[in-house]
Amino acid sequence: MGLGKQAKVLSKGQIDAVLSFLSTTRYPERNRLIFLLSTKAGLRAKEIAQLTWWMTNDGTGEIGYEICLQDVASKGTSGRIIPLHADVRAALIDYRNRVIGFAGPFVIGTERGLSTSPQAIVNMFQRWYRHLGFVGCSSHSGRRTFITNAARKISTVGGSLRDVQVLAGHTNLRTTQRYIEQDVDAQRRVVQQM
Numbered sequence: 499m500g501l502g503k504q505a506k507v508l509s510k511g512q513i514d515a516v517l518s519f520l521s522t523t524r525y526p527e528r529n530r531l532i533f534l535l536s537t538k539a540g541l542r543a544k545e546i547a548q549l550t551w552w553m554t555n556d557g558t559g560e561i562g563y564e565i566c567l568q569d570v571a572s573k574g575t576s577g578r579i580i581p582l583h584a585d586v587r588a589a590l591i592d593y594r595n596r597v598i599g600f601a602g603p604f605v606i607g608t609e610r611g612l613s614t615s616p617q618a619i620v621n622m623f624q625r626w627y628r629h630l631g632f633v634g635c636s637s638h639s640g641r642r643t644f645i646t647n648a649a650r651k652i653s654t655v656g657g658s659l660r661d662v663q664v665l666a667g668h669t670n671l672r673t674t675q676r677y678i679e680q681d682v683d684a685q686r687r688v689v690q691q692m
Contacts, residue, residue, distance in 0.1 A: 504638075505637075505642050506642075507639065507679040508635065513643070515630055516627075519629065527589070528606065529622070529626075530589055531586075531593045532622065534583070534586045535549070535586060536639075536640025536643075538644065539565060539580050539582070539583065540580065540641050540666055542641060543616045543617075543619040543620045543623070543638075544572070544573060545573075546616075546619050547604075547618070548613075549605045550571070550604055551594070554582075554590055561587060561591050561594065563581065563582050564579050565580040576668070578664060580665060620637040622637075624636065641677070642677050644666075645665075645674065646678050648666075650684075662674055
């Protein structure tokens with residue numbers, strides 16, 4: 499598989515640096531939520547922009563334990579159910595409680611509107627990574643990080659790459675495999691154990 503021009507996968511240190519930086523921005527709760535939706539839920543920029551409260555709520559109207567991402571908010575027919583990481587759920591609850599009169603249906607809004615565009619989300623990530631000096635990172639870096647981390651851990655919980663494919667919303671397993679960052683150290687260790 500060629501290396502191509504894929505967005506870089508974020509290290510734990512980079513994730514921590516972004517979260518630290520976002521706490522100093524004008525809208526820290528919103529920006530933290532956007533970042534976590536990318537890195538801990540694997541959402542695309544379009545999916546973050548199109549996410550509605552209805553997709554995050556349970557039957558009682560409270561923030562649930564999964565995102566029911568509808569096709570209308572995803573790429574093509576890649577709607578799916580994504581279990582919520584505890585950090586994402588906490589960020590959703592915190593953001594919802596802090597947003598005064600979140601009358602709009604969309605989770606992410608702006609000063610000028612009740613929703614935002616996918617391009618605005620892409621631009622936010624670009625500004626954040628540029629500010630931090632992260633070369634090769636883009637709005638897709640969080641998604642690649644999520645998919646790579648899921649692929650590395652899925653066998654420890656009895657799952658397979660097919661489960662990662664479903665979480666990513668890919669119709670083809672080959673697409674999911676292209677997202678997964680290789681780990682040269684793991685390759686060396688497995689060969690030494692053979």
